[in-house]
Amino acid sequence: MEYSPILHSLHVVPSSHVKNKLLVFLIMLSLWVYMIYCCVAYCSTVPDLAYGSASRRDKDAAGDKREPSLGASRDLLNNENDLDSRGDEWDDTRAEAKAPGDNAMSAFLNESESRKLPQAIIIGVKKGGTRALLEFLRLHPDIRAVGAEPHFFDRNYDKGLEWYRELMPKSSEGQLTMEKTPSYYVTKEVPARIHTMSKDTKLIVVVRDPVTRAISDYTQTRSKKPDIPSFESLTFKNISAGLIDTTWSAVQIGMYAKHLERWLQFFPMEQLLFVSGEHLISDPAGEMARVQDFLGLRKVVTERHFHFNPAKGFPCLKRPEGNSKPHCLGKTKGRTHPNIDPEVVQRLRDFYKPFNSQFYHMTGHDFGWD
Numbered sequence: 001m002e003y004s005p006i007l008h009s010l011h012v013v014p015s016s017h018v019k020n021k022l023l024v025f026l027i028m029l030s031l032w033v034y035m036i037y038c039c040v041a042y043c044s045t046v047p048d049l050a051y052g053s054a055s056r057r058d059k060d061a062a063g064d065k066r067e068p069s070l071g072a073s074r075d076l077l078n079n080e081n082d083l084d085s086r087g088d089e090w091d092d093t094r095a096e097a098k099a100p101g102d103n104a105m106s107a108f109l110n111e112s113e114s115r116k117l118p119q120a121i122i123i124g125v126k127k128g129g130t131r132a133l134l135e136f137l138r139l140h141p142d143i144r145a146v147g148a149e150p151h152f153f154d155r156n157y158d159k160g161l162e163w164y165r166e167l168m169p170k171s172s173e174g175q176l177t178m179e180k181t182p183s184y185y186v187t188k189e190v191p192a193r194i195h196t197m198s199k200d201t202k203l204i205v206v207v208r209d210p211v212t213r214a215i216s217d218y219t220q221t222r223s224k225k226p227d228i229p230s231f232e233s234l235t236f237k238n239i240s241a242g243l244i245d246t247t248w249s250a251v252q253i254g255m256y257a258k259h260l261e262r263w264l265q266f267f268p269m270e271q272l273l274f275v276s277g278e279h280l281i282s283d284p285a286g287e288m289a290r291v292q293d294f295l296g297l298r299k300v301v302t303e304r305h306f307h308f309n310p311a312k313g314f315p316c317l318k319r320p321e322g323n324s325k326p327h328c329l330g331k332t333k334g335r336t337h338p339n340i341d342p343e344v345v346q347r348l349r350d351f352y353k354p355f356n357s358q359f360y361h362m363t364g365h366d367f368g369w370d
């Protein structure tokens with residue numbers, strides 16, 4: 001038969017047209033199948049998890065940042081207005097450390113997480129280095145800690161344990177929940193209250209030379225209230241008689257042995273760990289080894305996590321892997337202290353000597369302040 005283009009087109013065009021239609025139909029079908037699959041199987045779970053984790057994250061963040069309503073006190077001025085007390089330093093380091101895809105996984109794991117009352121608390125002392133210690137500890141995967149200071153046992157006790165528990169971040173079974181509120185160490189009612197929550201609570205106290213601590217405390221107050229009297233005049237009840245004012249909190253907090261006596265009425269010494277604020281700066285890894293040991297944790301936070309910043313005079317945190325910039329605590333840590341009359345400093349040293357000796361004796365550790 002002779003070739004006829006007309007016949008050919010009559011024969012071919014309809015068939016390619018059908019093929020095209022078939023192709024479009026198949027594509028549409030697979031799209032529909034995919035969409036149905038998404039809606040029924042995938043979409044019904046993933047957005048839930050994603051939403052769940054997002055809302056949980058928001059809630060956790062809110063929990064971390066939620067400021068408990070606080071009664072008016074001098075500490076309120078000293079601490080709660082201190083942005084560093086809200087505790088978000090180095091959070092970005094931890095966020096960066098998450099691998100992509102971790103969100104879905106952590107959302108899944110979150111399902112088995114719950115908020116728990118803290119099993120360990122950093123109870124003091126104010127200006128001892130408590131923020132640095134908490135942030136060092138937050139690097140540990142087995143620790144979940146609330147960033148802000150809850151002040152539950154001193155200022156918010158009437159709100160009840162459920163209120164307190166709600167402030168805590170979610171944690172899984174093997175993780176320890178922690179918080180830090182430095183005023184606990186010196187507040188009379190706190191040892192009994194923590195004991196009532198759990199007699200097994202582990203207690204950590206960061207202590208520092210009481211004279212430097214007092215000056216640091218004063219420096220913080222003055223940064224908010226520049227018109228306060230001089231350190232020298234606040235130190236003495238009667239300046240000519242050289243009588244130290246032990247009712248001034250900056251002086252009183254440093255009488256560590258006196259406060260420790262109260263704690264020992266409720267807790268055995270083995271349940272308390274005293275961290276040297278000075279060592280936390282000069283040998284953070286060494287001090288962290290003691291803390292992790294005390295908490296029964298694997299030694300995860302080591303020298304690889306620290307980088308000493310000579311300009312700041314403090315160790316800052318770095319991720320062991322990678323070469324990102326180390327993260328340091330904010331400006332409210334390491335404020336320049338005013339020069340204090342050396343005679344007043346010496347008077348304070350003499351005043352603290354017997355308290356320090358008693359403290360060394362009680363803890364079995366010479367902190368070397370004298």
Ligand SMILES: Nc1ncnc2c1ncn2[C@@H]1O[C@H](COP(=O)(O)OS(=O)(=O)O)[C@@H](OP(=O)(O)O)[C@H]1O
Pocket residue numbers: 079082085125126127128129130131132182216217277280281314315316328329332333334335
């Ligand atoms: N790594 C690191 N970075 C910065 N600062 C450090 C660090 N380690 C310890 N410190 C010392 O911590 C002091 C503040 O103590 P706290 O965090 O306990 O203060 S607060 O009570 O929470 O306000 C703060 O006291 P000042 O220097 O007087 O500001 C620091 O000396």
